[in-house]
Amino acid sequence: MLDFFVPAFFAATVRLATPLLLASLGCLFSERSGVVNIGVEGMMLSGAFAGVVGAYYTGNPWVGVLVGLAVGALLGLIHAFASVTVRGNQIVSGVAINLISLGLTTYLLRLFWGLQEKPRVAGFAVWRIPVLGDIPFIGEVLFQHIPLVYIAFLLVPLAHFIVFRTPWGLSLRAVGEHPRAADTLGIGVYRTRYLCVMISGALAGLGGAFLSVGQLQTFVENMSAGRGFIALAALIFGKWMPARTMLACLLFGGAQAAMVRIPALNYNISPQLLSMLPYLVTLLAFVGLVGRTTPPAAIATPYAKE
Amino acid sequence: MTSRYQRKVVDALFKMAPVWAVLGALTIGAILVRAAGLDPLKVYASLVNGAFGSRSALGITLQKTVPLLFAGLGMAVAFRCDLVNLGGEGQIYIGALAAGAIALAFPFLPAPVMLTVCLVAAFVGGGIWGAIPGFLRARYSKSEIITTILMNFIGFGFVSFLLHGPLQESRGYYPQSELIPPAARLPIIWQAANVHLGIILALLAAAGVYVLLWRTAIGYEIRAVGSNPKAAAHVGIPVVRSIVVAMLVSGGLMGLAGLAEVFGVQYRISDFFSPGYGFDAIAVSLLGYTHPIGVTLAALFFGALRTGFNSVERTQGVPRAMAQTVQGITVLLLVISVILPRLRGRLRRKENASV
């Protein structure tokens, strides 16, 4: 039993949770302001591709990551336009972005690198945090990662601070709960939603870039493989709060790590069944059998100024 | 351009939105092709040829059309009740599982019986997988958007678990089932083009959806609830029941899509056997005005797009992923097109003011 829970397993959990965390924190902003972003999957994928392109042509992984972030933000802008200005169906807009991202990234991949080759980019060096990284067990798990991991986890308290401890965060939550009330107090509902959706896109793109530039140092067709939807599930599981969402991401990351580890250890638990468990729990939680989850009151409802 | 003229343009754009969305997407596709250094006209000519140019090409197009049509119909039924069924993937897997399990468990059944039972099983399996989120939405107002996404993972995980275990092929190499018995496989109805029975079944389903929605009392209720639940309740229409039925039928049709793919093409259930039909369904049903006739044409269009671009990749080197790109851009343009009525209203006010 104990040879399952080695430091390598937990370190892998942290790594696997990182892209989920970035994407779900982004969606936290978007959904708290009232816009549901199903397109996070596509934004992640596009960010992954853009990251590789950026890193490939400049040789610098940081540039790649920034490009991924920017492309994600751009897709966020498109989604915001369709959801806030046009007041169109937010779900369908998100699905469209997913389809476009999948098609376009694969298309450009084949175009630039042909049907056989895979792009190779320089990755990040592991930043071993001095002193803390030397602690037995914990050190390997928490403090020997590439910088993006630290950024992602530091975003958790930052997001919490912004959303719950600043006036802007209060306004943003008000917009997601009761946009008309916010409007009567002079808060710019459209402006706030645009900003939050773009943040969502940017962080999703960053998460994608982590996958491509940070983890695999390449881009593979449909690299995100549903992680965007997992991030959405994590957000619900985490009741739209940063710390809990982080825990949910770690849970889902752990499930992914376990799926690799279990067959290697010849255990009898089916990894597929195990992988299903987090979603089942989230579903039950959402339905109200296990605790209560209430999304922001005005979510997915377009707002029209009179 | 005077306001009046602008308004007429906007009016025309909105009425024929799907057509303009497709043309717009194809235009953007042409630009992307040009950016790759190729001649768009040549590519598009090759596309049409690749989809319809020969009997085998037509066969592949129809083969791809079948699951898109089933799934698109399923999506359309949900949309008519103002529901968004994002759980198509899960319903496809569970439907295929239900049918496949029966086929594998009772290989001795004669073909007509086998087919009928499996069709029912696929419909019921997918239907239940859709009805659960439907009930949660109808009775407890839990958003079907979230529940169906979660059910996707659960459904896929469950099927995958079975494919790694009890249902796995006896060789034990891949996470896939045994080949389903020949009695279960959808018979080929057009030898030269290798077209299987699925296309007939799908067209029958389209007719069935039309009859259901526009000729039956239940369909009337579903559409009424989708248009205005308050008024529907006002005349005594059972809103909860209508929503559940709509999601049941929607999921059932998705289940049939799964059956078509497994029993008509791949002849076995495997991990990832569905290349995203559940999400393509949204594009298909929106492009088809959520009406069976339109959905049929849209499914054919997207099937042709896929087949055509597959062929174009071979002949001209344009990556086949362009098909999906064009599909996605079409949907995006359709979503944005809802701004046109507002634009028209604003132009009309300007027009009235200047009169």
Place this chain on the structure above:
Amino acid sequence: MESLLRVENVTKVFGAVVANDHVSLEVRRGEIHALLGENGAGKTTLMNILYGLYRPDDGHILFHGERVTLSSPKDAIRAGIGMVHQHFMLIPVFSVVENIVLGLGSLRRPLLDVESATRRIAALSKEYRLDVDPHARVCDLSVGAQQRVEIIKALYRGADLFILDEPTAVLTPQEVDDLFAVLRRLVQEGHAIIFITHKLDEVMRVSDRVTVLRDGAIVSTVATSETTKEELARMMVGREIVFRVARDPISPGASVLEVTELDIDDEQCSVALKGVSLSVRRHEILGIAGVGGNGQNELAGALVGLYEPTQGTIAILGEDIRGQGPKGVIKLNVGRIPEDRQAQGLIPDFTISENLIATHFWQSPLSKWYLLNLPLIGRLAKKLIQDYDIRPPEPTLLARQMSGGNQQKLILARELSRDPDLIVAVQPTRGLDVGATEYIYAELLKHRQRGAGILLISTELEEILTLSDRIAVMFQGEIVGMMDAGSVELEEIGLLMAGVRPQQDAVCDEVRR
């Protein structure tokens, strides 16, 4: 006293409707100024203009003696105008403090300073004796407490002028007393208050001056001490009846509707009904008058089977309809004309034909073995379109593409073509022009002649007086008066609509003397 607000000749037009017609108003520091009027008199429009939600088409507003342009609520707040809406603009899941400081942030102070805000709120709370728990969540607060939060919210932003829109609509009598005490303290401190209401008792009780609005125009502004309820009622309501429709006297027949001691709690709907009893007989129109929001919708909802009574009975043609739902009521041959044709009466994406069968599509002969009999439906639609002159006469036209008048004709065709025994009509001519209105009046009278019993609910007093044989008045969920139409005094109805009961009034007068 110093003049704080001056509204001069403000006019606002919405399409063909003149919501505010050269309205002039003046509010002074230290006064509670009541704005009195019926539904549609223009009160809400005027307040929305003052709060920056609408822009006037003509006229201007002076605040503190200077002209102000109020193009958004932010401008109004900055000028010193605070509004307490009828439907609170509070975020239920936020705490009191969070609601009060919402929208007040600056880049210079990025941190949400809950402590100093709480202190300031406590100070205001103490100064004006507005009791609230700053850390409570708004959704856990009573309605009266929520209202106090709205007031503090305005005070926190430095409001000089307070506008309260029908503030007592949702309060218990005890809470009303508390509110009035708060209002008096506010004006003692030099603020001014505009108090929008339709309740005469409150006007007399708490205001210093009162302005009466009618049909978009000011009738008069008087000092409360120099007027009486009767005079105000007359100003609010009195006008010549324009429509004289031929109504033949007929003796009423057997009873078709009996409502006895009906109670509906306010869990299902916003206004609770208490002890409502009424009856409607054949060949008779019972008109229910009252200002909107006093329980009429709830009564209508109960009669069509949407709400379940907690007590009492509703019997149509002798059958108890409780627990039957709308289908049960439809089966009893009741015609229902709902208040909001768009929201409740029609399916907007359905065609005219489809809408015409909405009440009976599940019944044979319109459907058999679950299949709709389309040819029969087509013939029925054609006939009804012709009989009721529905334009354009296209059965495949979508309901949402029709004009208001034709939509209402569609509903009439659907509900009245089966010669129902009981007709429940709520606001049947809302938003319709004169021609359509006349048509509907003629239809209703025709059915009255035929032998139906009609329950007419309307906030248009004119309409009630034109059509009814008997009149009942509803106020705060109760029937406060029942009389024959022939013997009615406008003033009396106005008083009843505004919540003044004749016996009560007499007692108060006695006490005062």
